[in-house]
Amino acid sequence: MQALREGFQNMWSRGKSTGKSFAIIGGGIGAIECWMDRARGKTDAKNRAAASAIAGAALAYRGGPKGMIVGALGFATFGLIMDLVMGGMGGEHD
Numbered sequence: 184m185q186a187l188r189e190g191f192q193n194m195w196s197r198g199k200s201t202g203k204s205f206a207i208i209g210g211g212i213g214a215i216e217c218w219m220d221r222a223r224g225k226t227d228a229k230n231r232a233a234a235s236a237i238a239g240a241a242l243a244y245r246g247g248p249k250g251m252i253v254g255a256l257g258f259a260t261f262g263l264i265m266d267l268v269m270g271g272m273g274g275e276h277d
Contacts, residue, residue: 212238212262228266235262 215234220226239258240251 208238208242211241212258228263231266232259232263235259 212231212234215237216230219230219234223230236255236259239254239256241254242258243250243254246254
């Protein structure tokens with residue numbers, strides 16, 4: 184019973200940490216995208232891809248320039264794939 188309790192406590196702790204990370208990443212991408220929407224005067228997939236790339240590069244900062252490029256490309260690709268899967272590639276979104 185003690186092992187089960189410790190397992191749940193460990194899972195809860197890691198879950199909170201992961202949730203915080205996702206919130207920071209999502210909030211960062213959302214903030215950058217909103218800024219780009221306003222700066223460019225339109226809302227489209229380019230803003231979402233660029234915001235994802237900036238966030239990916241920022242998260243990979245410690246990996247140096249090569250790591251930042253990989254992070255930017257990875258996040259931008261993932262963002263575009265998610266838009267495609269969720270039907271957001273039609274241009275404007277709500």
